[in-house]
Amino acid sequence: MGSDNMSLKEKSIVFIGFMGVGKTTIGSLVAKKLYRDFIDIDQEIEKEFDMPTTEIFKTFGEKVFREKEKNIIDFYSKQKLKIISVGGGAFLQEEIQKICLSNCIVFFLDLSWESWKERINLIIDSRPVLQGKSLDEIKELFYTRQQYYMNHHSKVETDNLDIESVADNIVDALKTAWELYDEH
Numbered sequence: 001m002g003s004d005n006m007s008l009k010e011k012s013i014v015f016i017g018f019m020g021v022g023k024t025t026i027g028s029l030v031a032k033k034l035y036r037d038f039i040d041i042d043q044e045i046e047k048e049f050d051m052p053t054t055e056i057f058k059t060f061g062e063k064v065f066r067e068k069e070k071n072i073i074d075f076y077s078k079q080k081l082k083i084i085s086v087g088g089g090a091f092l093q094e095e096i097q098k099i100c101l102s103n104c105i106v107f108f109l110d111l112s113w114e115s116w117k118e119r120i121n122l123i124i125d126s127r128p129v130l131q132g133k134s135l136d137e138i139k140e141l142f143y144t145r146q147q148y149y150m151n152h153h154s155k156v157e158t159d160n161l162d163i164e165s166v167a168d169n170i171v172d173a174l175k176t177a178w179e180l181y182d183e184h
């Protein structure tokens, strides 16, 4: 595995982080700014099952969702020049971490708990993993998940920044890296 035959500039970009940090929103904006295709893994899974994530969890269970998630990420991460947002639970699978870190440039979108909890109402209805949990339980999940996101190439601070600013910071960081490390 790996992407030895790909230049840094050709590698696909992957966004990771907890539910609701902005992977889908920011990923699609970065794709637009770089004129690249945007792939949202949750949306790809929903297309394959032709039902929303909550229904997939109810009908087939989380295990089936996770297996499909791994297969779709494996497929797209090996392609060039994509901008990929994975689901908040994708990096719980070590295999997915390995696939993404070896083939792509992985950005971790970081958001503090204090800022995140202001956003909960925007996302709770469509995220089955959050449903039926108290705020304290969600807080515990938020902190437990952080260890998985530590496996990345670059961390992006998002607290108190609007979507446009975060996307611009990412594009700037990429352009700097491409200039510094690509040999041509």
Ligand SMILES: Nc1ncnc2c1ncn2[C@@H]1O[C@H](COP(=O)(O)OP(=O)(O)OP(=O)(O)O)[C@@H](O)[C@H]1O
Pocket (backbone or CB within 6 Å): 017, 018, 019, 020, 021, 022, 023, 024, 025, 026, 042, 085, 086, 087, 088, 089, 119, 122, 123, 127, 158, 161, 162, 163, 166
């Ligand atoms: N920097 C930001 N400032 C304010 N609101 C934001 C910011 N980033 C994202 N949001 C809002 O937070 C909500 C969740 O964002 P988004 O769906 O992109 O998260 P996600 O990381 O893709 O979540 P999931 O892992 O569950 O797919 C959206 O309503 C989005 O508009």
Ligand SMILES: O=C(O)C1=C[C@@H](O)[C@@H](O)[C@H](O)C1
Pocket (backbone or CB within 6 Å): 018, 019, 042, 053, 086, 087, 088, 089, 090, 126, 127, 128, 129
């Ligand atoms: O954090 C998670 O476990 C999840 C996040 C979402 O992006 C979806 O992938 C799904 O709702 C599971």
Ligand SMILES: [Mg+2]
Pocket (backbone or CB within 6 Å): 023, 024, 025, 040, 042, 085, 086, 087
């Ligand atoms: Mg998303």
